Amino acid sequence: MKNDRLGQMTPxxxxxxxxxxxxxxxxxxxxxxxxxxxxxxxxxxxxxxSRHTVREALRRLEELGLITRQRGVGxxxxxxxxxxxxxxxxxxxxxxxxxxxxxxxxxISSGEVVADRVTARLLGCTSRTRWYRIRAIRQLRPGGxxxxxxxxxxxxxxxxxxxxVGRQSTPIYELLEQRFDERVATVQVDLFAGLIxxxxxxxxxxxxxxPSLSVVRRYTGRNKRVFEVSVSEHPAGRYTYSLxxxxxxxxGEGWAAG
Amino acid sequence: MKNDRLGQMTPxxxxxxxxxxxxxxxxxxxxxxxxxxxxxxxxxxxxxxSRHTVREALRRLEELGLITRQRGVGxxxxxxxxxxxxxxxxxxxxxxxxxxxxxxxxxISSGEVVADRVTARLLGCTSRTRWYRIRAIRQLRPGGxxxxxxxxxxxxxxxxxxxxVGRQSTPIYELLEQRFDERVATVQVDLFAGLIxxxxxxxxxxxxxxPSLSVVRRYTGRNKRVFEVSVSEHPAGRYTYSLxxxxxxxxGEGWAAG
DNA sequence: AGTGGTCAAATGTACGGACAAATGCTAAGT
DNA sequence: ACTTAGCATTTGTCCGTACATTTGACCACT
Numbered sequence: 313m314k315n316d317r318l319g320q321m322t323p324x325x326x327x328x329x330x331x332x333x334x335x336x337x338x339x340x341x342x343x344x345x346x347x348x349x350x351x352x353x354x355x356x357x358x359x360x361x362s363r364h365t366v367r368e369a370l371r372r373l374e375e376l377g378l379i380t381r382q383r384g385v386g387x388x389x390x391x392x393x394x395x396x397x398x399x400x401x402x403x404x405x406x407x408x409x410x411x412x413x414x415x416x417x418x419x420i421s422s423g424e425v426v427a428d429r430v431t432a433r434l435l436g437c438t439s440r441t442r443w444y445r446i447r448a449i450r451q452l453r454p455g456g457x458x459x460x461x462x463x464x465x466x467x468x469x470x471x472x473x474x475x476x477v478g479r480q481s482t483p484i485y486e487l488l489e490q491r492f493d494e495r496v497a498t499v500q501v502d503l504f505a506g507l508i509x510x511x512x513x514x515x516x517x518x519x520x521x522x523p524s525l526s527v528v529r530r531y532t533g534r535n536k537r538v539f540e541v542s543v544s545e546h547p548a549g550r551y552t553y554s555l556x557x558x559x560x561x562x563x564g565e566g567w568a569a570g
Numbered sequence: 571m572k573n574d575r576l577g578q579m580t581p582x583x584x585x586x587x588x589x590x591x592x593x594x595x596x597x598x599x600x601x602x603x604x605x606x607x608x609x610x611x612x613x614x615x616x617x618x619x620s621r622h623t624v625r626e627a628l629r630r631l632e633e634l635g636l637i638t639r640q641r642g643v644g645x646x647x648x649x650x651x652x653x654x655x656x657x658x659x660x661x662x663x664x665x666x667x668x669x670x671x672x673x674x675x676x677x678i679s680s681g682e683v684v685a686d687r688v689t690a691r692l693l694g695c696t697s698r699t700r701w702y703r704i705r706a707i708r709q710l711r712p713g714g715x716x717x718x719x720x721x722x723x724x725x726x727x728x729x730x731x732x733x734x735v736g737r738q739s740t741p742i743y744e745l746l747e748q749r750f751d752e753r754v755a756t757v758q759v760d761l762f763a764g765l766i767x768x769x770x771x772x773x774x775x776x777x778x779x780x781p782s783l784s785v786v787r788r789y790t791g792r793n794k795r796v797f798e799v800s801v802s803e804h805p806a807g808r809y810t811y812s813l814x815x816x817x818x819x820x821x822g823e824g825w826a827a828g
Numbered sequence: 829a830g831t832g833g834t835c836a837a838a839t840g841t842a843c844g845g846a847c848a849a850a851t852g853c854t855a856a857g858t
Numbered sequence: 859a860c861t862t863a864g865c866a867t868t869t870g871t872c873c874g875t876a877c878a879t880t881t882g883a884c885c886a887c888t
Contacts, residue, residue, distance in 0.1 A: 323879095325841060351868060362843050367869090383869040384851030404633040486638070495603075501813040503761050505783040505806035523781035523806075525763040548763035548781075555759040581849095583871060609838060620873050625839090641839040642881030831888075841878070848871070857862075 326361055327368035333359075334369065338378055338392050349379065349387040377401045377554075398452060398459045399552045415452050415459065420515070422446040422474045425465075435465060435541045436500075436530055443541075444471040449515055450544070461512045461545045470539065485531045485540055495534045502528040508547055516547055523548040584619055585626035591617075592627065596636055596647055607637065607645040673710050675720065675736045678773070680704040682726055693723060693799045694758075694788055701799075702729040706736070707773055708802075716774045719766075719803045728797065743789045743798055753792045760786040766805055774805055781806045 337343045350358070355366045370387060373379045377399075381387045398415070401407070425431075425445045432439045443465040450460040464484060466473060469492075476487050488494045506526035513520040524545045531540040595601045608616070613624045628645060631637045639645045683689075683703045690697045701723040708718040722742055724731060727750075734745050746752045764784035771778040782803045789798040 327841075353868085364842060364844090368841085370869095381869065382851085383849065384867075386851095386868060404635070499815045501815070503783065503811040504809065505763065505781045505804060507781045507806070523763045523765045525761065525783065546763060548765070552760050552762040555761075557757045557759070558755070585871080611838085622872060622874090626871085628839095639839065640881085641879065642837075644838055644881095829888105832886090834883105834885080836881105836883085838881080839879085841876105843876075844874080846871105846873080849869090851868080852866095854865080855863085858860085 327365045327372070330355075330359055330361065330365065330369040331372040334373055335376070335378065338373075338389055341392070343389050345389050345392050347389050349389065351386060375401075375403065377403070398550060399554050402553070402555045415450050417448045417450050417462065417477055419474065419477055420447045420449065422471075424468055424471070434528065434543060435538075437538065437541075442468050444468045444474075446474050446477060448477070457550065458516050459546060459550045461508075461516055463543045465541045465543075467539050484542070488531075488540060494539055496531050497534045497536070498532045500528075500530040500532070502526075502530075503553060506545060508545060512545065516545075518547045525551060525553070527553065585623045585630070588613075588617055588619065588623065588627040589630040592631060593634075593636065596631075601647050603647050603649060605647050607647065609644060673708055673717065674712065674739060675706045675708050676712075677732065677736050678705045678707065680729075680732045682729070683723075692786065692801060693796075695796065695799075700726050702726050702732075704732050704735060715808065717804060717808045719770045719774055721801045723799045723801075725797050742800070746789075746798060752797055754789050755792050755794070756790045758786075758788040758790070760784075760788075761811060764803060766803060770803065774803075776805045783809060783811065785811065 334343070334349075343349065349355075349370075352363055352366050352370070355361075356363050359366070370379065370381065374381060378389065378391050379387050380390050423445060425443055427435060427437060427439060427441045427443060429439050432441060435441075435443070444467065446462075446464040446466070448462050448464065449458040450462055451458045464477075466484070466488065470488055473484065473487055473491065476482075476491070477484065485494075485496055489496065504526050506524045508516060508518055508520060508522045508524050510520035513522065524547050527542075527544045527546065529540075529542045529544075530538055533539050592601070592607075601607065607613075607628075610621055610624050610628070613619075614621050617624070628637065628639065632639060636647065636649050637645050638648050681703065683701055685693060685695060685697060685699045685701060687697050690699060693699075693701070702725065704720075704722040704724070706720050706722065707716040708720055709716045722735075724742070724746065728746055731742065731745055731749065734740075734749075735742065743752075743754055743757075747754065762784050764782045766774060766776055766778060766780045766782050768778035771780065782805050785800075785802045785804065787798075787800045787802075788796050791797050
């Protein structure tokens with residue numbers, strides 16, 4: 313199984329291809345949980361890449377929580393990722409603010425709206441506030457199952473940002489930071505139970521009334537003005553938000569993510 | 571090897587020393603938010619290390635959310651640490667519990683169980699593992715509406731803990747730490763969508779099939795052994811899990827969860 | 829004045845090599 | 859039988875080099 317499909321044709325970095333290959337093997341069960349992976353040098357040989365590339369790929373799998381590595385022992389599979397559901401792991405402070413990386417947004421519609429009472433309550437703003445709303449679905453692969461319906465509200469003066477959405481996997485708040493000189497000061501993340509309404513069910517490919525995980529992220533700028541709020545609905549079974557906290561042992565007290 | 575600034579004596583890896591150096595400079599304000607860091611090659615020169623080491627250090631800062639890097643542009647400071655204030659504010663996972671202090675657990679039943687395949691998957695253990703399970707509901711006031719159904723799994727040898735549950739509002743993991751000399755090393759919190767099954771609906775006072783927020787907390791001890799897992803179901807509308815993160819500027823710096 | 833091309837600078841990817849440190853096993857020694 | 863020393867294996871750290879890709883700025887040309 314030498315896998316020559318790490319060809320040159322794609323512009324995709326080799327370490328990413330290798331990582332996806334390995335993830336696929338774990339998902340398919342060719343590499344099962346508890347099993348020890350081939351050593352790094354062995355992987356170099358069988359995939360025809362340098363050790364640097366192998367280690368970069370393994371680092372990725374480690375960040376995803378799929379493997380653990382131990383010096384002198386080896387690399388062991390610790391979790392299997394199921395194909396249709398996505399687990400967002402938060403293991404470092406930087407990941408707390410983000411949407412799932414390497415997933416793509418597909419814009420469905422966009423336009424200016426005025427917040428009614430229900431929406432205002434959801435967004436944490438006053439009624440009749442004007443927002444520019446971008447409706448979109450988020451999927452892991454183009455054409456794959458959607459893992460979320462997202463309504464992204466940004467200030468009306470930032471409406472132009474919609475042109476850049478979906479083209480890259482860059483988070484919206486980062487685009488706003490770059491293009492409009494915003495600076496994220498605080499992020500508030502709320503998670504609660506909800507359900508998929510009929511108008512969204514079809515695009516998500518689930519039955520209306522399916523339970524969902526609602527995630528609201530509010531991004532506040534330096535002047536304490538909320539400049540972006542995203543409301544995401546994740547159908548049951550397709551998404552898990554996973555937070556991992558470690559007790560700092562060197563500093564004694566305290567907890568930290570990552 | 572020149573290596574003047576980063577001493578050679580310490581067994582600490584150089585990239586970590588460099589990372590801590592840079593974190594210190596950011597915290598002290600010698601590198602302020604918005605400022606562009608010296609290029610990688612420049613850092614190589616001034617610290618007398620290879621580019622690989624520099625990049626390894628920068629990667630660490632990136633994971634902490636302190637910097638963002640962009641090809642063709644450079645590395646920009648996006649936050650002034652950090653860990654100090656973060657660990658200061660999240661002194662215990664009590665904040666992660668997020669239950670009002672006055673809420674109480676009411677034990678419904680308890681006994682030893684053997685994990686079947688579904689349960690094992692949920693708890694993150696192997697099949698046929700033995701657990702002592704405490705079923706309970708959590709309510710804000712005695713006789714008030716329940717905000718959660720909780721299945722709390724502890725190691726069989728800790729079964730006695732059930733006597734103390736519900737008498738105080740102390741979290742279970744804290745009771746275990748006190749009575750059985752456990753020490754929580756890491757906590758993993760998973761959140762996903764679920765629904766209330768018929769057998770639980772009545773006690774919770776909602777209709778069967780009501781959407782719910784499922785929260786699984788896994789407490790791992792020093793020896794990497796999971797000694798408690800709690801599975802909670804929160805009916806829609808009664809509970810919101812909220813995280814707030816601050817990105818330090820001049821006041822209220824650091825990251826905080828709360 | 830605008831447009832487009834070129835170039836330098838910066839990070840990203842990828843190759844190579846070498847040694848260090850941790851682990852588990854085996855064999856020698858008591 | 860037990861302990862200890864040594865060895866092979868595996869991941870971690872670190873160095874060097876080269877080229878790719880992206881970006882922004884400068885400059886020549888229309």
